[in-house]
Amino acid sequence: MKALKIAKSPDDAIKELLSSLFENQKIKGVFSLFYDQDYFYGLVTDKELFNKLTPTAPVMPANGGKMLSRLTMIEPPAVPIAVVLKPCELRAFYELSKLEQANLENLIFISFVCAGVLSLKEIKNNIEEKVANANQKQGLRECCQLCENFVPENADLILPLIDGDNKTTIFIKTERGEELLQGIENNLVEEDFDSAKLSSIKEERSRYREKTWQNLKTENLGIPGLIDIFGRCINCHACGRACPICYCNLCYFDSADNDSGPRVYEAELERRGALRAPSGTIFYHIGRMIHVSLSCVGCGMCSDVCPVSIPVGTIFTRVAEETQRLFNYVPGRNLEEKIPISTFEIKEFEELGEA
Amino acid sequence: MAQTFEPNLIGFLCNWCSYAAADLAGSNKLEVPANLATIRVMCSSRVDPIFILNAYLRGIDGVIIAGCHPGDCHYQTGNYYARRRFALLSKILKTFNLDPHRFRLSWISASEGQRFSQVTKEFAESIQKAGPNPLRKKPFID
Numbered sequence: 030m031k032a033l034k035i036a037k038s039p040d041d042a043i044k045e046l047l048s049s050l051f052e053n054q055k056i057k058g059v060f061s062l063f064y065d066q067d068y069f070y071g072l073v074t075d076k077e078l079f080n081k082l083t084p085t086a087p088v089m090p091a092n093g094g095k096m097l098s099r100l101t102m103i104e105p106p107a108v109p110i111a112v113v114l115k116p117c118e119l120r121a122f123y124e125l126s127k128l129e130q131a132n133l134e135n136l137i138f139i140s141f142v143c144a145g146v147l148s149l150k151e152i153k154n155n156i157e158e159k160v161a162n163a164n165q166k167q168g169l170r171e172c173c174q175l176c177e178n179f180v181p182e183n184a185d186l187i188l189p190l191i192d193g194d195n196k197t198t199i200f201i202k203t204e205r206g207e208e209l210l211q212g213i214e215n216n217l218v219e220e221d222f223d224s225a226k227l228s229s230i231k232e233e234r235s236r237y238r239e240k241t242w243q244n245l246k247t248e249n250l251g252i253p254g255l256i257d258i259f260g261r262c263i264n265c266h267a268c269g270r271a272c273p274i275c276y277c278n279l280c281y282f283d284s285a286d287n288d289s290g291p292r293v294y295e296a297e298l299e300r301r302g303a304l305r306a307p308s309g310t311i312f313y314h315i316g317r318m319i320h321v322s323l324s325c326v327g328c329g330m331c332s333d334v335c336p337v338s339i340p341v342g343t344i345f346t347r348v349a350e351e352t353q354r355l356f357n358y359v360p361g362r363n364l365e366e367k368i369p370i371s372t373f374e375i376k377e378f379e380e381l382g383e384a
Numbered sequence: 385m386a387q388t389f390e391p392n393l394i395g396f397l398c399n400w401c402s403y404a405a406a407d408l409a410g411s412n413k414l415e416v417p418a419n420l421a422t423i424r425v426m427c428s429s430r431v432d433p434i435f436i437l438n439a440y441l442r443g444i445d446g447v448i449i450a451g452c453h454p455g456d457c458h459y460q461t462g463n464y465y466a467r468r469r470f471a472l473l474s475k476i477l478k479t480f481n482l483d484p485h486r487f488r489l490s491w492i493s494a495s496e497g498q499r500f501s502q503v504t505k506e507f508a509e510s511i512q513k514a515g516p517n518p519l520r521k522k523p524f525i526d
Contacts, residue, residue, distance in 0.1 A: 316437060
């Protein structure tokens with residue numbers, strides 16, 4: 030793969046590349062993670078503000094894919110914009126585009142091999158210090174520690190981020206990426222992207238994943254096990270609000286359809302002589318699994334925003350693994366692949382319906 | 385006298401085939417489980433897996449969704465979508481060990497009154513063997 034070498038830290042290398050693309054009128058703006066008092070996603074068209082970029086910082090204040098979809102849903106930008114996203118955010122953005130919630134036109138995607146992000150609860154205090162000291166595991170989201178899709182597939186430019194101090198290699202993945210750099214960067218080298226280091230990270234993640242599933246043992250849970258996990262849910266629906274895939278403006282579970290009037294309560298009391306409040310929490314979580322698990326990218330926003338520390342993302346990742354395998358589907362892998370429940374094959378699941 | 389357990393069943397029946405099959409079974413005086421509450425839907429794909437989940441959490445003993453045979457859908461392809469949704473729901477229920485055997489998808493055409501009677505009777509028997517949904521009487525579930 031063709032690559033560009035810059036003798037700087039990854040963030041500075043991206044800043045330098047984006048600045049020169051901007052000066053050469055190849056891009057008119059940048060959507061990325063910024064730091065100014067706090068971390069946040071932003072779109073910037075003023076070059077003076079490029080120094081606030083921190084594209085590879087191990088923080089996810091919101092899922093960037095969801096944030097970008099909000100900006101591009103109605104129309105794509107009229108001018109080319111460079112977008113720097115983590116791999117799972119990019120995959121979420123692709124899923125949202127399949128769901129007609131995002132436009133990919135005029136966006137140039139830059140992504141990087143992701144070492145995971147710090148849990149938002151971890152970084153509430155001393156945010157700069159904790160980001161500077163973020164090492165492989167401490168304080169990382171559980172979803173990141175068990176993520177096996179940390180290498181971006183669909184970006185135009187990708188950074189492996191394993192070069193060590195002040196050396197950054199930017200790989201050019203697509204023709205569009207090559208066009209972009211034409212006439213700007215001429216010192217391209219030919220290099221292999223895959224490395225032993227990447228596969229060793231992947232092995233480590235897979236081991237952690239296996240271990241987590243063994244502790245979780247979802248197949249033994251049943252309703253009592255689910256109550257153990259979700260019983261303390263306060264029904265705030267923050268997990269859905271933070272989820273990149275849960276895009277509905279009016280969620281079914283917030284709608285009048287799902288309101289339980291006196292008739293429902295009375296029937297419940299007649300049957301069980303008791304009811305639980307808030308009600309419908311397990312219904313909500315399994316319902317959300319039905320709605321979004323096929324597109325779940327495992328970003329872990331849901332776990333991070335949960336005020337009562339339910340490991341929502343871990344459970345969802347476990348279910349998503351099963352449902353996605355059922356349809357041999359990897360969310361965000363390929364724009365041509367339809368989301369499984371929006372399509373069908375004539376010859377499949379033929380044992381269903383015959384009984 | 386020992387009390388026998390009569391399962392509470394819901395049948396989501398497609399207007400164009402299985403509902404007519406239920407009608408036919410009735411006109412032909414074929415036996416159908418008495419405690420099968422039928423809900424007519426315009427297509428098996430109208431059945432959101434959420435409906436089934438809701439019924440399960442509220443203590444239903446069994447749910448059957450019946451639609452047109454593959455290739456015969458009144459709307460051409462609805463039953464193929466229904467099949468995928470059912471597969472998805474079953475997978476999620478299996479992952480958490482939540483009684484996937486209480487839910488069934490069956491293709492029953494308008495002329496198959498006999499099959500309607502057979503399938504529902506057989507389903508009721510299998511649920512009878514499996515016993516009542518433990519959630520039915522359990523307080524503080526959801």
